[in-house]
Amino acid sequence: MTSTRTGGIEVRRLTDEVIRSFDGTPDARTKTILTSLVRHLHDFVREIEPSLPEWEAAIEFLTAVGHKCDPVRQEFVLLSDVLGVSMLVETINDQHAPGATDSTVLGPFHMTVSPTRELGESIDEVGSPHHLLVTGTVRGTDGQALPHATVDVWQCNEEGFYDVQQPETQPAGNGRGLFITDEQGRFWFRTVPPSHYPIPTDGPVGALLKATDRHPYRPAHIHFIAQSDRYQPLTTHIFLPGSPYLDSDAVFAVKPSLVGDLGTVDADQARQYGVAVGSAMATVDLILAPDQDGATDVH
Ligand code: BEZ
Ligand code: FE
Secondary structure: OOOHHHHOHHHHHHHHHHHHOOOOOOOHHHHHHHHHHHHHHHHHHHHHOOOHHHHHHHHHHHHHHHHOOEOOEOHHHHHHHHOOHHHHHHHHHOOOOOOOOOOOOOOOOOOOOOOEOOOOOEOOOOOOOOOEEEEEEEEEOOOOEOOOOEEEEEOOOOOOOOHHHOOOOOOOOOOEEEEEOOOOOEEEEEEOOOOOEEOOOOOHHHHHHHHOOOOOEEOOEEEEEEEOOOEOOEEEEEEOOOOOOOOOOOOOOOOHHHEOEEEEOOHHHHHHHOOOOOOEEEEEEEEEOEOOOOOOOOO
């Protein structure tokens, strides 16, 4: 509902005048974006009719978001995440290739290079008591196994912290690994079951969650980026079935297809992978879509 004040001719003229100010923008895409931004922003302000103190509070909030950013903390990305914008952009850019694994958000913790590891190696460098074997394949949507693909993995520990959040207790690279698939496109590694965890709440985004009575938790997951020549890179997670918050992820990144399979290691697998019978085991297939111009026949 707009009042006469905000729906009036003067206010409309103001919006048109601002939009016209971009008439000379040389880059067409920049002009489209700015024009649309002003149109929607002015509609939003007309709908909300903020008081001056509310407008000041909004400016202060955005200023605080900026002040919270540093080389390892991106509060604007976190804001985008909790407003569902990151997931919206991710979904718009997902090529929707039939049969490809769904993508989901990158998140802020992929900020260091993962250590290169041998197939079968553990990404747990602190000797945690619980174990999880992860096995998977990288394939194309045509079913072809992709040897020599890279699989970049990162996850939090059993207490819900990434290495970069606990530099005193976790060695850099703990919970991370860069693997290369074998001739059959397979990869496997040992790890610990990641916990659900809260996104960082010590900044203005945390204050926003508190003010709106929202919890900050993400369900337990392992991150993957799979890449192979002539295929589109895939950024995704597997979520652990049964984890709390699968139905209320603070950043809206759960897709039902990404909730993984958890089983236990049998005697054959125990021999094959060198782990104890009965250990927890997750299986992950990462299916990549061909590049726009990608033939998939030569491998
Ligand atoms: C993550 O999964 O690492 C993450 C994603 C979005 C916001 C915070 C954390
Ligand atoms: Fe994460």
